[in-house]
Amino acid sequence: MTGYLxxxxxxxxxxxxxxxxxxxxxxxxxxxxPVDLMLQADxxxxxxxxxxxxxxxxxxxxxxxxxxxxxxAALSGELGYSRLxxxxxxxxxxxxxxxxxxxxxxxxxxxVLLALPLGIWAALxxxxxxxxxxxxxxxxAFSVPSFWLALLAIVLFAVLLxxxxxxxxxxxxxxxxxxRHAALPxxxxxxxxxxxxxxxVRAGLLEALREPCIRTAxxxxxxxxxxxxxxxxxxxxxTLVTILALQVGGLLSGALVVExxxxxxxxxxxxxxxxxxxxxxxxxxxxxxxxxxxxxANLLADLLHARLDPRVRLG
Amino acid sequence: MSxxxxxxxxxxxxxxxxxxxxxxxxxxxLLGLALAVAxxxxxxxxxxxxxxxxxxxxxxxxxxxxxPLGTDELGRDLLVRLLEGGRVSLAVGLLGAxxxxxxxxxxxxxxxxxxxxxxxxxxxATDIVLALPLLPLLVVLxxxxxxxxxxxxxxVASAAFDVTRIVLLVALFGWPTTARLVRAGTxxxxxxxxxxxxxxxxxxxxRIALRHVLPGLAGPITVATTLAIGQVVLGESVLSFLGxxxxxxxxxxxxxxxxxxxLLWHAPLLALWPGLAILLTVTACNLLGDALAEAADxxxxxx
Numbered sequence: 001m002t003g004y005l006x007x008x009x010x011x012x013x014x015x016x017x018x019x020x021x022x023x024x025x026x027x028x029x030x031x032x033x034p035v036d037l038m039l040q041a042d043x044x045x046x047x048x049x050x051x052x053x054x055x056x057x058x059x060x061x062x063x064x065x066x067x068x069x070x071x072x073a074a075l076s077g078e079l080g081y082s083r084l085x086x087x088x089x090x091x092x093x094x095x096x097x098x099x100x101x102x103x104x105x106x107x108x109x110x111x112v113l114l115a116l117p118l119g120i121w122a123a124l125x126x127x128x129x130x131x132x133x134x135x136x137x138x139x140x141a142f143s144v145p146s147f148w149l150a151l152l153a154i155v156l157f158a159v160l161l162x163x164x165x166x167x168x169x170x171x172x173x174x175x176x177x178x179x180r181h182a183a184l185p186x187x188x189x190x191x192x193x194x195x196x197x198x199x200x201v202r203a204g205l206l207e208a209l210r211e212p213c214i215r216t217a218x219x220x221x222x223x224x225x226x227x228x229x230x231x232x233x234x235x236x237x238x239t240l241v242t243i244l245a246l247q248v249g250g251l252l253s254g255a256l257v258v259e260x261x262x263x264x265x266x267x268x269x270x271x272x273x274x275x276x277x278x279x280x281x282x283x284x285x286x287x288x289x290x291x292x293x294x295x296x297a298n299l300l301a302d303l304l305h306a307r308l309d310p311r312v313r314l315g
Numbered sequence: 316m317s318x319x320x321x322x323x324x325x326x327x328x329x330x331x332x333x334x335x336x337x338x339x340x341x342x343x344x345l346l347g348l349a350l351a352v353a354x355x356x357x358x359x360x361x362x363x364x365x366x367x368x369x370x371x372x373x374x375x376x377x378x379x380x381x382x383p384l385g386t387d388e389l390g391r392d393l394l395v396r397l398l399e400g401g402r403v404s405l406a407v408g409l410l411g412a413x414x415x416x417x418x419x420x421x422x423x424x425x426x427x428x429x430x431x432x433x434x435x436x437x438x439x440a441t442d443i444v445l446a447l448p449l450l451p452l453l454v455v456l457x458x459x460x461x462x463x464x465x466x467x468x469x470x471v472a473s474a475a476f477d478v479t480r481i482v483l484l485v486a487l488f489g490w491p492t493t494a495r496l497v498r499a500g501t502x503x504x505x506x507x508x509x510x511x512x513x514x515x516x517x518x519x520x521x522r523i524a525l526r527h528v529l530p531g532l533a534g535p536i537t538v539a540t541t542l543a544i545g546q547v548v549l550g551e552s553v554l555s556f557l558g559x560x561x562x563x564x565x566x567x568x569x570x571x572x573x574x575x576x577x578l579l580w581h582a583p584l585l586a587l588w589p590g591l592a593i594l595l596t597v598t599a600c601n602l603l604g605d606a607l608a609e610a611a612d613x614x615x616x617x618x
Contacts, residue, residue, distance in 0.1 A: 011439065015443050019447075023455060026455055026456060026459055027455075029459045029460060029463045029464060030458055030459055030460055030463075031460035031462070031463075139598060139601060139602070140594070140598065142597075142601060143545060143549075143594055143597035143598040143601055144594050144597075145549055145552050145553065145556075145569075145590055145593045145594065145597075146553060147552075147553060147556045147557075147572065148552075148572060148586070148589075148590030148593065148594070151572065151575060151576060151579065151586045151590070152586070152590070154576070154579055155579055155583045155586065159579055159580055159583055160583070166579075245446070246445065246446055248446075248448075249445075249446050249447055249448045249449065250448075250449070252448035252450075252451065253448050253449045253450030253451065254450075256450045256451055256454070257450070257553060257556075257557075260557070261576060268450075268451070271451050271454065272454060272557065275454050275455065275458045276458075276558075283455065286451075287451045287452065287455055290448050290451055291447060291448060291451070291452070294446060294447065294448050295443070295446060295447075298446045
């Protein structure tokens with residue numbers, strides 16, 4: 001176990017390092033650099049000033065050398081400033097991270113809470129009308145473009161019915177106002193995350209129900225609820241954890257779109273704004289934090305999977 | 316509860332028949348769509364519908380009067396835009412899926428044949444790429460200045476460049492599924508007698524991979540490519556919606572929705588058609604891919 005844990009930790013750290021370097025190199029290839037942007041703001045700068053400024057900030061040094069310097073500073077907690085917000089990146093990032101965590105976390109929990117009963121229902125009656133309807137729901141959730149789903153939600157609930165706000169921040173304090181503003185983004189993201197989870201719950205349960213131990217339990221007189229909850233579902237659990245972790249990456253992608261459409265002040269929208277507004281330092285840190293969070297969630301799921309499933313032996 | 320605990324389908328044969336019906340229906344739909352986007356725009360022009368010139372006196376007209384689906388915010392015919400956008404979106408979907416499948420096949424074959432450290436490295440890479448948050452990374456990649464990579468400016472401005480760039484971007488993340496399937500197929504085919512016979516006859520590994528193993532993997536590769544078309548169409552639409560994919564005036568189903576949000580209050584129907592086109596296309600690809608997977612591997616048939 002310790003060996004496995006160590007290997008996976010090193011692997012994850014290495015992946016994050018590779019992504020960090022790739023992002024750093026990509027940001028370097030984006031239009032303009034900090035000094036060019038300064039030049040736009042102040043036409044009195046001469047080309048000698050530009051060269052001096054670039055040398056001062058080390059922009060004339062090779063990419064790898066700059067990356068190592070950036071990494072050393074980042075590891076000591078010095079993540080630099082945001083150009084758009086004129087604030088330290090950490091201060092901009094932290095509230096946004098919490099907002100996205102709330103959005104993605106709630107959606108993931110709701111998706112599981114919906115997928116479990118629906119998946120169980122479908123798996124108990126394969127081929128029935130209910131099963132087909134549930135399958136169709138999963139298929140649509142797989143195939144629908146995220147931004148269009150968000151737009152449809154606005155058309156239906158904000159434009160036509162006028163029940164809920166089309167996005168933004170609540171103007172008055174209080175839990176109810178917050179819930180009204182969170183309803184559409186959370187519902188959209190939940191539906192986006194539902195497809196794969198629902199399909200897996202149904203398939204995993206169907207497979208588990210075919211095991212001989214289920215027949216044994218049945219023969220011993222166990223009822224349907226007991227068999228599903230105590231015998232079949234626990235068999236599907238370890239894989240479900242892995243599937244859920246894989247969803248985190250997808251949900252962060254979904255959050256970028258949902259937050260942008262609904263003006264939810266989270267990480268996804270921040271990443272998009274930073275890229276569009278040439279705030280490269282902010283974009284770099286935000287994307288890196290998001291990627292690291294997703295990879296760590298997967299690492300956690302792998303460890304949990306190993307703990308939950310006694311058949312998995314770790315070498 | 317009236318349902319039996321053991322999964323006995325209402326009628327397995329009926330279920331199989333129903334699913335067999337879906338594959339041709341999806342295929343016919345996709346074929347019809349391809350024909351419509353290929354021949355639709357010239358046909359529409361012949362009927363006098365205009366999808367290109369801006370006419371501010373005919374903004375946001377309702378369906379009917381000389382425009383079957385109405386006009387968009389710049390007075391262009393929505394049906395023509397939809398068909399022309401379909402050309403771009405479907406072309407990107409097909410090209411992106413084919414490129415992703417080619418990369419995945421090459422890596423899968425390499426992993427299956429090389430075994431050992433190379434195999435482990437490629438498989439870990441597929442795991443990591445599958446877990447990554449795709450969209451934030453695509454947004455970063457799409458924001459790269461092509462000028463800094465030495466692409467001439469007049470090329471950057473062309474629509475062909477947009478298509479090429481987005482195809483390369485989606486292929487960069489689309490290969491893992493194919494790679495996994497091809498590797499698994501390679502491992503099982505490598506043990507087959509005809510492959511061992513070819514090896515005994517002195518065939519080189521490259522020849523065995525390309526002439527003996529690859530043809531046997533046509534099934535899984537087709538399945539993965541079909542499913543990938545839907546995913547690429549989705550990816551293109553999101554990036555174009557965000558303004559980082561296909562740039563106007565070239566229409567794509569994604570960028571037709573870029574301004575839909577500001578117009579939702581005046582013309583809610585405007586947002587309907589492009590999204591519906593994406594949804595139906597992706598669903599058809601997914602259904603077809605599922606049916607093909609079932610046909611290629613009857614043992615995996617689900618009740």
